[in-house]
Amino acid sequence: MAENGRQVSLLPLVGPEGPAYGRAMSTVSVTHHPLFVDGRHVDTAERYDLRDPATGEVVGTLAKGTVADVDTAVEAARRSFAAGVWAGRTPAERSAVLSRIAGRLAAEVDDLARLEGSVNGATIRQATAFHAGFAAPHLQHFADLAASYAFERVIDTPPVPTLSTNRIIREPIGVCAAIVPWNFPLVLGIWKIGPALAAGNSVVVKVDERAPLTLLRLAEIAHEEGVPDGVLSVVAGPGPEVGARLASHPDVGKVGFTGSTVVGREIMRLGSGTVKHVTLELGGKGPAIVLDDADLDMAVEGILFGCMLFSGQMCESGTRLLVPAAGRDEIVGRLVERVRALRLGDPRDPATDVGPVISVAQRDRALHLIGRAVDAGATVAVGGGIPELPGFEGGSWIEPTIVTGVTNDMELAQVEVFGPVLAVLTYESEDEAVGIANDSDFGLAAGVWSRDLRRAGEIGRRLRAGTVWVNTWHGVDNNAPFGGYGQSGVGREIGPDALDAYTETKHLHVDLSRSAGEQIFALLQPGPGA
């Protein structure tokens, strides 16, 4: 996978003997983590326990914020924005600060990987490559955009002088909210904080109470590197109260959200009261179409990478496998063999391929959905149960699972499991494959496996998804937009135009026909944002 020209192994999911991914077997001591509001740590009356999903053990505690903490953070953001302490800096200055923060994230990548994995269960290999590894390059992308973005441009066509002069000016919205889930809090947080700060906004982040640590660390680093008080706050608390207050707060102008489609709908509704800008990145049920000419060695590895990475807890996971009916037995046979070889166990051990899922509730939901598919006539080809892992009995585990005989009308083909569960469907013709792939409420990511790149590309154009991969998966590139069709979301994150979603657009039109031309031109020198 190409990430800013740096090659990341296609399969950090599989293969233990690569470079040392972090130090193994480190333990996290039970530390209390306060919130970060208006430039300082803020503690609260109540606390959450932070648990390691691999063992169920408490590894820390977190301040449990309230609506009052959100209000304090939003007020600090509003005040800092009005004072111009960040928005008033030049884009080059903001870019320099963001670059320094990115440098700190790069230097701390091993610590950040351990920190994130300790509470969301990501294996150390995967956390180092993705959860923490993407943080610095992605923030650097936004630092670069701050420096290159057209905050102001003249749209007059020569010859000048004309009878009017016109500019398009992009201004920060003001206070932006970022509501982030537990699966990739640091990276998904940066996808919102990065463009917001690059454009000059102040930001209030609501982290998920299960995985707050890396974004709290980011807020500390940002403060140390010169982001002024109030410009970046991080709060935690119950989603339906604290998150909902942030999403509906009258002083918040924009909400960026990643999470479930159910809550995404609620965010839209909550934002409608004051007509907020909203971007939503929601669920998926990614179809992976294997064509009859696919290189099966490559496809089998890639299909498992696409579905089993982070135990399937990724919005863009490839969880619906579409195979030609005639090739099904061979493909499934090979997949089952590879799944049996995957190593489950201590996420801190670099040899581990697959870790736990986030919670017992999520495990049970996945088991329930597998059971419902079997009731509807599907077959479990491998997995489908709770693995026996000595020492990890208190954790939330589920075996990597392949279910065959799935049809697209089954619940398992239509709802997001968010677990290591691959549903296998068959098709007879390419048209049928495209039809099944597109028959979904979701449209986040899709993929095609084929030796014929022209054929794969043509199918890719017909798939209704925000990202289509050919012969790979999880190729998220900060130079390309990411987001979904249909109920997978609204708007796009990262990519070249990422700052558009964090700015208001102004057309400044100055009539010159009746004015003293010289005076007008003097007024029209480029502003600080030019």
Ligand code: NAI
């Ligand atoms: P969720 O959508 O409930 O939570 C995401 C964030 O929204 C969290 O910070 C949560 O506290 C907050 N939140 C919850 N209710 C809210 C409300 N009424 N107003 C404002 N904020 C609110 O997702 P959860 O519970 O973590 O997972 C449920 C399902 O969502 C998963 O099984 C998966 O299918 C999907 N999901 C998708 C993700 C993605 O990357 N697109 C990430 C996480 C979950």
Ligand code: MG
């Ligand atoms: Mg929830």
